[in-house]
Each structure stands twice: as structure tokens, then as C-alpha cells.
Amino acid sequence: MKKDLDTIFKELEGSFDVHETPSGHQSRFLEKLSTSQEDTKKGISWWKSLSIAATIALLFAVGYSQLRPNAQKADLASVSSEMKQTQSFFTGTIAEELKTLKSFEAPETKKLVDDAMQQIAILEQEYETLKVDLVESGNDKRVIYAMITNFKNRIDLLQQVIQTIETITNFKSNENEITI
Known part of the structure; x- marks a missing residue:
């Protein structure tokens, strides 16, 4: 490789531009x-x-x-009278479970209740999206099923949290009892 570079430079030896730049070149360049x-x-x-x-x-x-x-929104009640009853049942059950959950609010369970309420809020936002989807899909059965599933998920979540809180309170009350 070194021999190749040496031969290339020897061949180009007289062809390099070695003349000085014209006067004022630097000032024109800077301008x-x-x-x-x-x-x-x-x-x-x-x-x-x-x-x-x-x-x-x-x-x-x-x-x-x-x-x-x-934005057009429709809930289950707008689909049929049976769906209106279904929605009424679910909303009533959710309201009862929320009331029960809030009755358990104590310092030791506050974090659990707050977390459950955040999860419920997320599920409610998803339900709002499903309402728009229901209108856009023309009452598609898959969207209706997703809405019912959303209601069920909220109820299941609330029941699990209530059961967990009851277990915690029972454990604490049993812990304070003297066993013979």
C-alpha cells in the first residue's frame, strides 16, 4: 500500500496548485x-x-x-329495553358496592380504597370510549359485549377489594384476641 501511495504522489508531483491566493481573498470570503x-x-x-x-x-x-x-354517545339503554334493564342492574350494583367500599374507609385501608377508585375511574373512561364506539359501529354486538364486560369488571374489582378489606379487618380483630 505504501508503494502505491508513493507512486501516486510521484505521478502527481507537478500538478498540485501551489500558487498564492489572490490579494483580498480572505476579506471577500469573510464578507x-x-x-x-x-x-x-x-x-x-x-x-x-x-x-x-x-x-x-x-x-x-x-x-x-x-x-x-x-361526539355521539349511546349507552346500553339506547340499544333495547332489555339492555336498559341490564344497564340499570349493573349501575345499581356498582353504586351499592361503591357505598360498601366507602364505608370501609379507614387509615389502614385507605391506600387500597384509593387504588380501587383509580381503577374504577380507568374503567369508566374505557366505558365512555365504548359509548362512542357503539354509535360508530351501529350497535355492534361486540361493542355491547365489551360494555357489559366493563360493568362486570367494575363489579368484580369492587367485590375483590371489599373482600380483601374484610379479610384485613378480620385478621386484625383476630390478632387482638387471646387464644387459649
């Missing part, structure tokens, strides 16, 4: 450099303001689509 930087700064500020405006427009579009007040 062109400063004007190109100014043009670039103007272009950047224009693009910067355009990108900010585009970002704001995008945020408004996303916000409007998420919070649109005209």
Missing part, C-alpha cells in the same frame, strides 16, 4: 460568510415561527377531536 449567516438567520426565524404556528394548529386540532362536544 460572503457573514452575509450567508444573516440570510440563514432570517430563514431560521421564518421557519421557527412557521413551525410554532403549525404546532399550535396541530394541538388545537387534536384537542378539538378529543373534546368535541358533538
Whole structure:
């Protein structure tokens, strides 16, 4: 490889430009450099303001689509009278279970109750999405089934938490008893 480079340099020996640069070259170069930087700064500020405006427009579009007040929603009651009864049963059961859960609220179970309430809130948000899906799908049976499953999941969650709290309180009361 070294021999190849040596031979290449020997072949090109007289063809390199070794002349001095013309006078004033440096000043012309610096002048062109400063004007190109100014043009670039103007272009950047224009693009910067355009990108900010585009970002704001995008945020408004996303916000409007998420919070649109005209979004059609329908719950199980709008499907049929049987589904209205089903929804009534589930909402009544959930309300009773929530009442029972809140009656157990004590310092030692507060974290468990708070966590359960967060999980219920997540399931309620999913149900709101399912309401929109029900309208968009034209009362598709899969969406109806998902709505019923959502109700069941909320009831199951509440019952499990209540059972856990009852176990904890029973354990604590038994712990304080004297065994013979």
C-alpha cells in the first residue's frame, strides 16, 4: 500500500496548485460568510415561527377531536329495553358496592380504597370510549359485549377489594384476641 501511495504522489508531483491566493481573498470570503449567516438567520426565524404556528394548529386540532362536544354517545339503554334493564342492574350494583367500599374507609385501608377508585375511574373512561364506539359501529354486538364486560369488571374489582378489606379487618380483630 505504501508503494502505491508513493507512486501516486510521484505521478502527481507537478500538478498540485501551489500558487498564492489572490490579494483580498480572505476579506471577500469573510464578507460572503457573514452575509450567508444573516440570510440563514432570517430563514431560521421564518421557519421557527412557521413551525410554532403549525404546532399550535396541530394541538388545537387534536384537542378539538378529543373534546368535541358533538361526539355521539349511546349507552346500553339506547340499544333495547332489555339492555336498559341490564344497564340499570349493573349501575345499581356498582353504586351499592361503591357505598360498601366507602364505608370501609379507614387509615389502614385507605391506600387500597384509593387504588380501587383509580381503577374504577380507568374503567369508566374505557366505558365512555365504548359509548362512542357503539354509535360508530351501529350497535355492534361486540361493542355491547365489551360494555357489559366493563360493568362486570367494575363489579368484580369492587367485590375483590371489599373482600380483601374484610379479610384485613378480620385478621386484625383476630390478632387482638387471646387464644387459649
